[in-house]
Amino acid sequence: MLSAQGFGGPGKMKEYHYAGAVENRFSPYAFNGGTVLAVAGEDFAIVASDTRLSEGYSIHSRDSPKCYKLTDTTVIGCSGFHGDCLTLTKIIDARLKMYKHSNNKTMTSGAIAAMLSTILYSRRFFPYYVYNIIGGLDEEGKGAVYSFDPVGSYQRDTYKAGGSASAMLQPLLDNQIGFKNMEGVQHLPLTQEKAVQLVKDVFISAAERDVYTGDALRVCVITKDGINEQTIPLRKD
Amino acid sequence: MLCRSSRLKLVCLFGQISTMQSSSGIPSQETLPIPSSLPESLPFTSSQVVPLPFPMAHGTTTLAFMFQGGVLAAADTRSSCSGLVACPASQKILPIHSHLVGTTSGTSADCALWKRILSRELRLYQLRYGRRLSTRGAAKLLSHMLHPFKGTELCVAATLCGWDGGDLFYVCSDGTRLEGSLFSVGSGSPYAYSILDQGVRWGLTVEEATSIAREAVYRATHRDAYSGNFVDVYHVTSKGWTRRTREDLKEDSHSHICCQKKRVP
Numbered sequence: 001m002l003s004a005q006g007f008g009g010p011g012k013m014k015e016y017h018y019a020g021a022v023e024n025r026f027s028p029y030a031f032n033g034g035t036v037l038a039v040a041g042e043d044f045a046i047v048a049s050d051t052r053l054s055e056g057y058s059i060h061s062r063d064s065p066k067c068y069k070l071t072d073t074t075v076i077g078c079s080g081f082h083g084d085c086l087t088l089t090k091i092i093d094a095r096l097k098m099y100k101h102s103n104n105k106t107m108t109s110g111a112i113a114a115m116l117s118t119i120l121y122s123r124r125f126f127p128y129y130v131y132n133i134i135g136g137l138d139e140e141g142k143g144a145v146y147s148f149d150p151v152g153s154y155q156r157d158t159y160k161a162g163g164s165a166s167a168m169l170q171p172l173l174d175n176q177i178g179f180k181n182m183e184g185v186q187h188l189p190l191t192q193e194k195a196v197q198l199v200k201d202v203f204i205s206a207a208e209r210d211v212y213t214g215d216a217l218r219v220c221v222i223t224k225d226g227i228n229e230q231t232i233p234l235r236k237d
Numbered sequence: 238m239l240c241r242s243s244r245l246k247l248v249c250l251f252g253q254i255s256t257m258q259s260s261s262g263i264p265s266q267e268t269l270p271i272p273s274s275l276p277e278s279l280p281f282t283s284s285q286v287v288p289l290p291f292p293m294a295h296g297t298t299t300l301a302f303m304f305q306g307g308v309l310a311a312a313d314t315r316s317s318c319s320g321l322v323a324c325p326a327s328q329k330i331l332p333i334h335s336h337l338v339g340t341t342s343g344t345s346a347d348c349a350l351w352k353r354i355l356s357r358e359l360r361l362y363q364l365r366y367g368r369r370l371s372t373r374g375a376a377k378l379l380s381h382m383l384h385p386f387k388g389t390e391l392c393v394a395a396t397l398c399g400w401d402g403g404d405l406f407y408v409c410s411d412g413t414r415l416e417g418s419l420f421s422v423g424s425g426s427p428y429a430y431s432i433l434d435q436g437v438r439w440g441l442t443v444e445e446a447t448s449i450a451r452e453a454v455y456r457a458t459h460r461d462a463y464s465g466n467f468v469d470v471y472h473v474t475s476k477g478w479t480r481r482t483r484e485d486l487k488e489d490s491h492s493h494i495c496c497q498k499k500r501v502p
Contacts, residue, residue: 120346
């Protein structure tokens, strides 16, 4: 639902000054906020998101997680416009079922990523306003993260942050997980406990500085034993 | 014939991609008042009615040139979205088949998907006709596949570097298709051109050509904000393409590469 007053386009507040004749065009998009993060380890993957659903100055819900379970080894995080997130996950679920019925096997993380790329590009001229990150285990059991842009460009990463606080979180992950720009530091492999703690700390920081991130954090840890979900409270202001 | 059938396949595979008035429910231009600040758009495309709320990934430096040892292609790896580095380690040179690589510039998604479509069409051609399509033919095919989308916001500027005798073609989504022996594409291309024009000759050895290509990309990344991070170098010969190890340009900024002869891995 889009209230046009006080709302100058998705993600922007209306500027209150005299600007002459102004046309208020209906926009099919809205920006519902939220941050998603995924980290790939040696034999695990973590997908985490906050649970706040906002629009403009309002909060619609404090319990709207952005991680969706696709298969036993794959979780997708979608942030951006909530309407498109819902439709996109419905389409992905349907395509997963179709694949399962035609090929008698579950789609692997890499295959889901390639399929999502074509689904997003099929709407190249009226895109899904969704920033997707897929986290899961690949065929060898190693952690895999695939990050997307709204029109389907994707690649495999070790870690990625997407959504409203992505510009704040990505540099922190570059430093802590990628050891970028650190001189003379030993590159220790990331353990699962350390990764989960890092994700929690990083979201606590994001909730401090980004207004669209907060309320609670949903963390999904994917290992060969299954998907383990935890919910941690964050700032509610 | 090939063009028409490939366009049909496009509509089937991608559903809503269509140059005709799409059924996506966007009001057509005749019913909505368009502010005069928007550019005049073609009557067939409804794509410019919905303004996008997010920026696309753009900005790059890619180059390719021919010399006696084959064709060399080099590119930076920074993928930017209006000021934010969306990906510092993206791949802008995509192999299409064993003897053809393409450099990409423009919107990342467009380049990735269209290269994929081109690989598929070339493979189908090979299976149908029993021979590989020439680089010239691949360039023409790509150009004709992009033609229905002329005037839309699709942005693909690729150089196809192939070996059936050594060929270099530049194809752009605005319809340009050129043959040449030296191309540089992207926001950093003016800087790269100056280095290439100075140093590229037919008689270069492979090491000299590689170091000129790296130097050109390094200079462009030094001055262009939208290029940076790493440099990829691909070399295409009669035996196929080979890839050099990716090198971090941060190290180059500390040691003055032009004054030293660096060992190329």
